[in-house]
Amino acid sequence: MTKKILIVRTSSLGDLVHMLPAISDIALHVPGAQIDWIVEEGFAEIPAWHPAVNEVIPVAHRRWRKHWWSAETRAARTALRNNLGARQYDIVLDMQALMKSVWLVRQTQGVRHGLDRQSAREPLASLFYHVKHTVNFWQPAVTRQRELAAAALGYTYTGKPDFGLEAITDGVEIQPYAVIMPSASRDDKLWPEDDWQRVFERLHEHDLDLKLLSGSPEETKRAQSLVAGNSRAQVLPRMSLTEVAGVLAGARIMVGLDSGLTHLCAGLGRPTIGIYKASTPVRTPLEGPAYTASLGERGSAPSAETVLSAVEQALAFDESTHRSIGNHS
Structure with missing residues (x-):
C-alpha cells in the first residue's frame, strides 16, 4: 500500500544535503513510500537528484518576501495554497521546525509531524504539529534528520548515511x-x-x-x-x-x-x-x-x-x- 509522505525542508543548501540520508532511510524502511518534497526554488535540483523523491514542489519564499503584497506574489501564494490543499498525505513531516516552514505545513492535508518544544530551533513551531518528537539537539545534523524521520515513520535505521547521489x-x-x-x-x-x-x-x-x-x-x-x-x-x-x-x-x-x-x-x-x-x-x-x-x-x-x-x-x-x-x- 502506498504511503504518501510530504517532506517540508526548504533550505539551505547544506541542510538539504544533510536531509538526503533520511530520504534513503525512508525509501528502505517504508515499502511503497511516495515521497514529495517542498523546497525553495533555488535549491530544487537537490531533492530531484535523489531517486526516491517522487515530486519536488518549489516554493519561492525568498523571492516573495521582497514583494510580499504585490499582485504577482499574492497570486503565486494562492496557487501554492490551492496546490497543497488539493493533496492528501498520510504524513506531513516538517524537518525544519521554523515558523517559515510551519507556514507551509499549515496549508497541507495530513497528519503533521515535527520536533517537540525542547528539540526545535524555534520552539513555537512545535505548537502546530499533531505529533511531536524528541530529538537530541547537540548531535550531527544528518543524525538529527535520520532520527526524526525514523520516529515519525516508525522504523529503526542502521548503517552509515546514504546520500543517494549515485546519479551524479x-x-x-x-x-x-x-x-x-x-x-x-x-x-x-x-x-x-x-x-x-x-x-x-x-x-x-x-x-x-x-x-x-x-x-x-x-x-x-x-x-x-x-x-x-x-x-x-x-x-x-x-x-x-x-x-x-x-x-x-x-x-x-x-x-x-x-x-x-x-x-x-x-x-x-x-x-x-x-x-x-x-x-x-x-x-x-x-x-x-x-x-x-x-x-x-x-x-x-x-x-x-x-x-x-x-x-x-x-x-x-x-x-x-x-x-x-x-x-x-
Missing part, C-alpha cells in the same frame, strides 16, 4: 584537480590568504590543478585575487547546482570553508576537508563515504599545518577501505 557520481572518473571553496558570505568565516597559498603549493606538489568556486561578484573577485598569476588555477563561472555537483564529482579532493558546497562534496563521496572558523562542526560536521575532516571551531580557525596534514591523509585515502575522520581541532 556513477561513471565519473576522478580527474587531477582539487576544488577550492575560499569564499563565504561572512568575513568572519574567511581563512588567511597566506594559509591558502600554502595549501595551493602542497596540492600543486601532488600535481593537482585548482578549480575555485565562488558565489557573488565580490566572492569571485576575492577568489581571482587569491590565485592571481597562478597558471594552474581557474576561478569557475557561476553554474547551476547540478553543474557544480558534476565538477565536485570529478575532483580528487576538495578543501573549502564551511559551506553547503563543501558538505555536498562530502556527500558525493569525494575526500573533503572543511575549515570551520565561525561555526562549530559539532552540529554540522562533514559526512560522507570517503575521507572527511572537519577542522577548527567557532572562534578558532585551524592552522595551516593542521589542514596540510589532512590534505596528505585525504590524498592517501584508499576508497576501498572508506576510512574517514570526523571532527579535528
Whole structure:
C-alpha cells in the first residue's frame, strides 16, 4: 500500500544535503513510500537528484518576501495554497521546525509531524504539529534528520548515511584537480590568504590543478585575487547546482570553508576537508563515504599545518577501505 509522505525542508543548501540520508532511510524502511518534497526554488535540483523523491514542489519564499503584497506574489501564494490543499498525505513531516516552514505545513492535508518544544530551533513551531518528537539537539545534523524521520515513520535505521547521489557520481572518473571553496558570505568565516597559498603549493606538489568556486561578484573577485598569476588555477563561472555537483564529482579532493558546497562534496563521496572558523562542526560536521575532516571551531580557525596534514591523509585515502575522520581541532 502506498504511503504518501510530504517532506517540508526548504533550505539551505547544506541542510538539504544533510536531509538526503533520511530520504534513503525512508525509501528502505517504508515499502511503497511516495515521497514529495517542498523546497525553495533555488535549491530544487537537490531533492530531484535523489531517486526516491517522487515530486519536488518549489516554493519561492525568498523571492516573495521582497514583494510580499504585490499582485504577482499574492497570486503565486494562492496557487501554492490551492496546490497543497488539493493533496492528501498520510504524513506531513516538517524537518525544519521554523515558523517559515510551519507556514507551509499549515496549508497541507495530513497528519503533521515535527520536533517537540525542547528539540526545535524555534520552539513555537512545535505548537502546530499533531505529533511531536524528541530529538537530541547537540548531535550531527544528518543524525538529527535520520532520527526524526525514523520516529515519525516508525522504523529503526542502521548503517552509515546514504546520500543517494549515485546519479551524479556513477561513471565519473576522478580527474587531477582539487576544488577550492575560499569564499563565504561572512568575513568572519574567511581563512588567511597566506594559509591558502600554502595549501595551493602542497596540492600543486601532488600535481593537482585548482578549480575555485565562488558565489557573488565580490566572492569571485576575492577568489581571482587569491590565485592571481597562478597558471594552474581557474576561478569557475557561476553554474547551476547540478553543474557544480558534476565538477565536485570529478575532483580528487576538495578543501573549502564551511559551506553547503563543501558538505555536498562530502556527500558525493569525494575526500573533503572543511575549515570551520565561525561555526562549530559539532552540529554540522562533514559526512560522507570517503575521507572527511572537519577542522577548527567557532572562534578558532585551524592552522595551516593542521589542514596540510589532512590534505596528505585525504590524498592517501584508499576508497576501498572508506576510512574517514570526523571532527579535528
